Each structure stands twice: as C-alpha cells, then as structure tokens.
Amino acid sequence: MSTDPQADWRHWHEQRVAAVASSYGPLSLAGTYWLSDYPDGRIPAVPGLWRADGDEVTLTAGAEDAVTVDGKPLIGTVRLTADHSPVHESRAESAGRRLVLLRREGDWAVRDFDPESHTRRSFRGIEATPYDERWVVPGTFRAYERARSVRVENADGRERGLHLAGDLAFELHGAEHVLQVAVEDDGTLWAVFADATSGRDSYRFRFLRPAAPAEDGSVTVDFNRALLPPCAFVDHFICPFPPPGNTLDTAVPAGERRVSGA
Numbered sequence: 001m002s003t004d005p006q007a008d009w010r011h012w013h014e015q016r017v018a019a020v021a022s023s024y025g026p027l028s029l030a031g032t033y034w035l036s037d038y039p040d041g042r043i044p045a046v047p048g049l050w051r052a053d054g055d056e057v058t059l060t061a062g063a064e065d066a067v068t069v070d071g072k073p074l075i076g077t078v079r080l081t082a083d084h085s086p087v088h089e090s091r092a093e094s095a096g097r098r099l100v101l102l103r104r105e106g107d108w109a110v111r112d113f114d115p116e117s118h119t120r121r122s123f124r125g126i127e128a129t130p131y132d133e134r135w136v137v138p139g140t141f142r143a144y145e146r147a148r149s150v151r152v153e154n155a156d157g158r159e160r161g162l163h164l165a166g167d168l169a170f171e172l173h174g175a176e177h178v179l180q181v182a183v184e185d186d187g188t189l190w191a192v193f194a195d196a197t198s199g200r201d202s203y204r205f206r207f208l209r210p211a212a213p214a215e216d217g218s219v220t221v222d223f224n225r226a227l228l229p230p231c232a233f234v235d236h237f238i239c240p241f242p243p244p245g246n247t248l249d250t251a252v253p254a255g256e257r258r259v260s261g262a
Helices: 005-021
Strands: 029-034 049-053 056-061 067-069 076-080 092-094 097-104 107-113 126-128 136-153 159-172 175-183 189-193 206-208 218-222 256-259
Touching: 005 126, 056 067, 136 175, 159 189, 159 218
Parallel strands: none
Antiparallel strands: 029 107, 049 056, 056 076, 067 092, 092 097, 097 107, 126 256, 136 159, 136 218, 159 175, 175 189, 189 206
C-alpha cells in the first residue's frame, strides 16, 4: 500500500470494479431458485433434479444435463452441502454456468451464475465519489455481552435474522452516530446502513466493512469505501436491509453510490 491515500483509493476502486465485472462476480447471477418453490425438483432454468434432504441436497443428472461435479460428469445422484468457497470453485457446473447451493434459515436454494448474463455484458461501471479525507474518521467498537439477532426485511421481500455483535460509534458533522455491526470470521466489521442520500443520490442502502478493531476497540471508519450491496447489481440477491437504528440522519455522499446508468 502506498502512502498516498487517494492513490490507494483509486487502486481499491479499480479492483472493486474488476471483481464485480469478473466472470463469476455478482453481475453474473442469473437467478436464485428456492427448492421449496419446486417440489418436484425440476427448476426450469437449471439442469438436473434438485431435492432438499435435511442438511444436504441431492442432485440427480443424466448425460443430457451436461452437469459436472468436482470437474467430473455427473451421471446419477450426488449429495451436496452448501457452497462456501468462491463461486468459481463451486462443485456443480453446467456449460460454464456455476450452480451454487445456498442455505438460509433451513431453506435451500440454487444460484445460477452465468458469465454470459445480459447484466454482466451491459455493465458500464460504478458511480463513486472520489476520495475525500473528511470521510475518514476514528471510531470505537463496543461488543455486546451477547450477540443479538434482529429480524429485517431482505431484498427478496422475505424477513430473516441479521446477527449483530456490537456497536460502532463515530462522529460525523460534529455529532455522534452509532451503527450496529456484525463481526466477520476474520475479525473485520460489517454494517448495513442507510443515510440521507439513500434512495436519492445513492442506492437505498450500502455496506461498510471496517478493519478489525484494536484491543482497545479503536477502529478507522472510512466511508470512502462504502460499498454497494450485491442486490444493487442484480435483483437475484437477498441482501438484508439496515436494521432499526442503522439509518444515519446525515448525508454521506462518499464511496460507491450507484451502478452507472441505473
């Protein structure tokens, strides 16, 4: 990393655009299909026969389906679990499309990532505000005694639990603000937030991913790296909306704002 924060931000932004536009980035998601909506196991847009079976899913395919699992043609039935690796490393594939298994609160879905999707081919970039040091502020993470789960609406209209581990306090425009955040496996923080620009000058909500806090809870809050959620790129994601209290009453015209041309 250079000593020039503006150059660092430009590099980050370029890498972010490249990742979004990559073969199996969010733009390639052509559909999310909940198995409960297909009790016979047949998803019209996806080859094979998919059936939920407790903590696993059975996938049955014939030669005509052209499905491979772990790089080998599938003729018969295999048992699969949820995919947690990068999309391009998912176990099931068909004609270049990655078929990714997702599980949320006991419900199974198949995600179809197609590098030839119209959304990916028509992508023109991400509108983002150039770096401004005023949007980099010190913050303090305060962990809850016990993690909490709140029910929030998701982008697909369903309500699901959002796990929260603490508060992130910081100051903007002379006033203190607090966001409820989750802690990722690597210790970094994750917040779903909205602000006074949301739905007007920026997407209706965004993500913030500060680094892991220091032992005393101190952490840098950099809104220059506010992120569009995956559902800003395609409608097939199920991003959670901000939990109660995570809508800032001030404008944050920093970071990623919207998909170009949206």
